Amino acid sequence: MKVRKVFNNSVVLGVDERGTELVLLGRGIGFQTSAGADVDTSLIEKTFVPGGSTTAERLAAFVDEIPLEDIEVTEEILKAARATLGTHITDHVLVPLADHVSFALRRAREGAAEIEYPLRWEIQYLYPAEVAFSRDALRIIEQHRGVRLPDLEAVPLALHFVNAQFGAPDLTVTLRMTEVLTETLGIIRAEYGIEIDEDSVPVARFVTHLRYLFLREQQGKKLKGVGDELKEVLRAARPREYDCGGRVAALLNQRFGWEVTADEVLYLALHVARLTDDATSTTEERP
Template sequence: MRVVKVFNNNVVLATKGGADDIVVLMGRGIGFSTRPGQEVDAARAERTFVPTATQPPERIALFLDEIPPDHLAVAEDIVRMGRAELGEHIGGHVVIPLADHLSFALRRAQDGLEIAYPLRGEVLHLYPDEVAVGRRAIQLVADRLGVRLPDIEAIPLALHFVNAQFEGPDLSKVVKLTETFTVVLAETSAFLGLAVDADSLEASRFITHLRYLASRQAKGGAASDTFASLHDSLRASHAREVACAKHVASILEERFGWTLGRDEVLYLALHISRLTARTRPS
């Protein structure tokens, strides 16, 4: 493995030879007296980070230079815990933004400062699994670093896990999605004249579908034509749900510029029918 760039004595950019094999290596003294083109012993690297479009090498190096090593180590443990609890989409790309947030949260806690998160209610309702992991992360931080973060910090920690699904550079997109999911639930209730229970299993499944829909849109994909044979029958038997799905699609197009195809709309209608099956008229 050869050095491409030396950021500082402890962080270098290296490659095995191809453009797709570039990694950021972090290790004590790994960049000392090293020049681009020289061989580097990967065994000396304590940590390896793979750059992405949203986390280029320079951004990774900057964060690694500013984040205390013990904060980074705890963030890595939290990500491992999140992956075990939530799934493989909680990848290594979560470590640095999570560590950055954690480092600032620890400073605020030590200074006695607390931030109010306006989306607290929405996050608690929409992402209960991620919030549960966020709460366990707070306990892990207390055990490892001796600082008890405010309970409210479970909210932004949860959003980092949600954001992992989209691999965004920050939480702005997932915050907008969270606000939109709340609007969609309210609009669905109003359109169908039903009181949708945001805490119900059906609502949870509906939000999960919206999350995967958002993920597909972000990656340029679309739902497979699973229900091709059901198009006509679904329109006939669930005309109200199909109309509601088209209304939801218009909200998503207005807010994000998405254009949902026929399959996506019908798939959405199917989830709406499940959502409304056990709800009562408002």
């Protein structure tokens, strides 16, 4: 492996035999070396691969500003996250998450006021698995770094784990998705005049379906294979729900420019039906 660029004594940009650029972190790895020299691989402590829109220079700048101990605790968090949330939590999350953890730790040590995160309530009920794990992550941080971050920090941590599903370079897409998910439930509330239990199984399934719909659209994939007969049966049996599914599809088109297929509308309508049936039955059971 060769040195392509030296950023400082601890961070260099290397290039391997296949021409892949790697950001290398290690105490003294950049000391008295220059472009074209062999990398002293014995000094490599961490290796980072640029991905998406993140350039090697930007990645190196992040790494240079984050204490190694904060990167190490973030690695522990990611290891636990993969075991709990799934293999979509890749190492591409490491640097942005470590940057956030390091910033939060610095603020906590300085006694800075808590940050009011937007959509905090929506995030907590739309992404319960990620929020629950993020509370575990706060305990991991406390164990390794001796600082107890505010419980509210579980909100932005959860967004990083949700964002990992979409492979987006920042949290913008996830925040926009959260806003649309909230608007979608608002459409259903307004249409049916019902209270929606955000902790219910139908809501969880509906939100999961919408998240995968977002993922399919991000990847340019479409649901296919639903017969026209089934669509007509649902349209005749549950016209209100079918229309509501169409309104959700129109919202997605308005916000993101997506052409949501008739198959997707069918599945949206089915989820609306399950959700409203559950809400109606819960209301009827109340004394």
